[in-house]
Amino acid sequence: MKIMTGNSNLPLARAIAGYLEMPLTDASVRRFADEEVFVEIHENVRGEDVFVVQSTSFPANDNLMELLICIDALRRASAKRITAVVPYFGYARQDRKPGPRTPISAKLVANLITTAGADRVLAVDLHAGQIQGFFDIPTDNLYAAPVMAADVLARSGGQDLMVVSPDVGGVVRARALAKRLDNAPLAIVDKRRDKPGQSEVMNIIGDVKGRSCILIDDIIDSGGTLCNAAQALMDAGAASVTAYLTHGVLSGGAVARVEGSALKELVITDTIQATEAAQASSKIRVLSIAPLIGEAIRRIADESSVSSLFD
């Protein structure tokens, strides 16, 4: 078995290799002068079970090309089995047609990864579980919830917790976390815009008064969804709002938005390498998902159960 990586998240790849007590495969993933990606593997991988770690995060298209070209290089080098380990699967939000004449890019990206030669995929908190079905190869979707729940329980001694989904679409994810927090009660932020052009109204379903709210979502991108939800919860009388997000995309002014928000703390995982601004923020903390991914890789290589990681 071997662990190879592109350039999207070297600290995470190193931490996964560290968990598995093995070195990263000796390879270079670099650019030609015109920015074309070039991959060269400097050791024999013939007959090996190879895991390529690469999030398709910013710059999404460059990182996706690196992943595809790593897989192609491995296939042509006669690796026995190639698993694309994509901790953050970019393009996942384009999983259906939002209007006429629009693409379903998540399906296209799934096809590209399969066509490049991946035999399996391992991802973390796919935006929608159904995206597994976009791949015609075995796809494991890991959940960050156990890592988050352990952190909440370690820090929340005696607080009156309430798990909150920032939108109706995230209820299943929120319920799964609540279950791990001794069946904490659940609330939902229901966003409504009655007419186009009117500003959004945030209704809170559930009584959050005096509660320490744990907002959970898969992605923070611009931060709008999360910061607005945090404000609505505080306006409804919550004692505090802490947010747990798997994928810290944090585009544009998101870090500044979080800094200026009603959030007490934003906890993200390292599926995406935190930017310098995120690392410097006093409100943002990063939990490592490397042991979870490392353990899943070990189990895939040993052909033992991955789902039992979440029992």
Ligand code: R5P
């Ligand atoms: C949406 O369905 C996702 O779960 C996130 O809520 C969304 O992508 C967050 O985006 P932003 O931070 O830009 O509001």
